[in-house]
Amino acid sequence: MTDLFSKFDPLIQQRETLLATGVTDPYNLVMEKVVSPTVAICNGRETILLGTYNYMGMTFDEDVIAAGKDALDKFGSGTTGSRVLNGTYQGHKECEEALKEFYAMDHAMVFSTGYQANLGIISTIAGKGDYVILDIDSHASIYDGCAMGNAEIVAFRHNDVEALEKRLKRLPPEAGKLVVLEGVYSMLGDIAPLKEMIRVSKEAGAMVLVDEAHSMGFIGENGRGVAEAQGVLDDVDFIIGTFSKSVGTVGGFCVSNHPKFEILRLVCRPYVFTASLPPSVVATAATSIRKLMHGSNKRAHLWENSKILHKGLRDLGFTLGTDEPQSAIIAVIMPDLEKGAMMWEALLEEGLYGACPRVQSGPGSRRT
Numbered sequence: 001m002t003d004l005f006s007k008f009d010p011l012i013q014q015r016e017t018l019l020a021t022g023v024t025d026p027y028n029l030v031m032e033k034v035v036s037p038t039v040a041i042c043n044g045r046e047t048i049l050l051g052t053y054n055y056m057g058m059t060f061d062e063d064v065i066a067a068g069k070d071a072l073d074k075f076g077s078g079t080t081g082s083r084v085l086n087g088t089y090q091g092h093k094e095c096e097e098a099l100k101e102f103y104a105m106d107h108a109m110v111f112s113t114g115y116q117a118n119l120g121i122i123s124t125i126a127g128k129g130d131y132v133i134l135d136i137d138s139h140a141s142i143y144d145g146c147a148m149g150n151a152e153i154v155a156f157r158h159n160d161v162e163a164l165e166k167r168l169k170r171l172p173p174e175a176g177k178l179v180v181l182e183g184v185y186s187m188l189g190d191i192a193p194l195k196e197m198i199r200v201s202k203e204a205g206a207m208v209l210v211d212e213a214h215s216m217g218f219i220g221e222n223g224r225g226v227a228e229a230q231g232v233l234d235d236v237d238f239i240i241g242t243f244s245k246s247v248g249t250v251g252g253f254c255v256s257n258h259p260k261f262e263i264l265r266l267v268c269r270p271y272v273f274t275a276s277l278p279p280s281v282v283a284t285a286a287t288s289i290r291k292l293m294h295g296s297n298k299r300a301h302l303w304e305n306s307k308i309l310h311k312g313l314r315d316l317g318f319t320l321g322t323d324e325p326q327s328a329i330i331a332v333i334m335p336d337l338e339k340g341a342m343m344w345e346a347l348l349e350e351g352l353y354g355a356c357p358r359v360q361s362g363p364g365s366r367r368t
């Protein structure tokens with residue numbers, strides 16, 4: 001009988017070989033206590049948190065915590081139902097209203113995770129016979145959304161406008177086309193040339209979806225992301241985002257001005273068949289989003305920190321993902337996985353948590 005786990009044997013062997021060198025498993029870290037957005041007790045040691053996505057420090061914001069506690073007292077710990085059944089509480093609508101106000105858009109849908117937002121929206125609007133044209137370094141949730149919808153995947157070289165334009169010109173003019181881009185790519189921390197990419201996409205008759213997970217709340221005059229910063233927000237058909245980065249909680253969303261958008265609430269399977277977020281979570285999200293509308297000081301402070309860290313690492317001789325800081329992600333390029341794991345462990349031993357070492361091992365796997 002075939003062992004269905006045999007396909008994982010190479011990865012199991014790689015992990016065992018790495019651990020045999022004495023390196024601690026980088027995915028075995030436990031935070032016993034979180035003191036603040038920047039300090040935690042990790043594996044018994046006080047540790048500076050330099051590798052989380054808590055960009056704006058909203059997890060310990062007093063107003064955010066108070067809103068969550070109040071909703072927990074009033075509505076209980078969960079909804080026990082999906083949004084189309086008994087899972088839409090007043091807080092879910094208020095969270096969607098906050099998103100519409102934040103982005104100045106007509107429609108907003110809240111999902112239980114950011115992964116589900118991409119999975120649900122992409123798989124629903126791009127189906128069999130349609131084409132999804134995406135950056136080869138796209139997030140796993142984007143690839144999985146394509147697979148679930150059974151759309152044809154057309155990948156182009158990372159951040160290459162000319163490659164995108166060539167792919168689009170090869171497609172049937174009458175076919176449904178969705179171009180999926182990201183504002184910030186988390187592997188290198190680089191931003192997309194959205195202005196040029198959206199232009200060639202629209203010229204080819206394609207709709208455009210932009211995942212602003214790592215830029216929402218931070219990049220742009222109002223924190224609306226790279227699309228806002230590059231002056232093309234009004235040209236984007238769908239913005240996808242997450243609450244687990246700048247917003248400081250958990251969940252995902254999609255905002256749009258498309259006049260038929262609301263039908264997605266009835267046909268998007270990951271939305272229809274998933275239990276909705278607990279009332280305390282949407283309360284924290286709505287409060288955080290409304291505060292981020294006035295977060296220019298936080299954005300300026302984060303930019304300054306990114307510039308300082310980037311320059312310090314570059315001056316020390318490290319190879320970085322970008323020549324200049326483009327986002328809050330400062331990627332350090334290591335020669336191989338083993339040295340990356342050793343560096344991660346050494347930093348942790350000195351009380352500094354950075355993101356775990358990651359490698360590319362297939363489409364959509366660059367980010368974990």
